Amino acid sequence: MNVWITASSRVEDKKYLQLAKEVAQVFQERGDRLLIGGFESSMLQQIYESFSKVERIVTLPCYQEEVKKETELVDSTFTRTKMLFDLADIIVFLPGGTGTVAEMFASLEEYRTIDVRKQLILYNEEEFYTPLITFIQNLVTLGFNQKDILEKMDVVHSIDELKKKVRKLK
16 A cells, blocks of 8 residues: 655654654555655655655655655645645654644545545644644534544554554555
8 A cells, every 4th residue: 555654854853753763664564655745854754764665755846855766846735745645545644843734634625525535644642733633623613624524534642553553454
């Protein structure tokens, strides 16, 4: 299966770098193929270096100094997100900044709108995304989203939960 793992391209905290490596290894051991939006820095570098099967790197020229054979350069983050979404069977959202959150919201909305069959997994270790989940729940309470919006995405809190979740995927 094609797995798009999205995460911070900036953070240098060792705990997040280790998390990225551990999550990538879960999918590498399954034999999945990696889709990624970059590979030269931070968590994305850890993910990239953990995979032997890199299907596609989709990024913008301004983000990439080196271009590998799997690299496809695009003109915008919108194009990159749509391309990675379309190619992915599984999408995993690790801790990240506004870019990662934008990819999560775009994927969640695309999934909701066109009713595709993809596995969306939000990795919420140490409650990183809990404020965002609370925000979405508030949108539901206020009537801006349907009650089932969060059911379209599985939330896991540890590597063990992630392993259990992906064991069921075929």
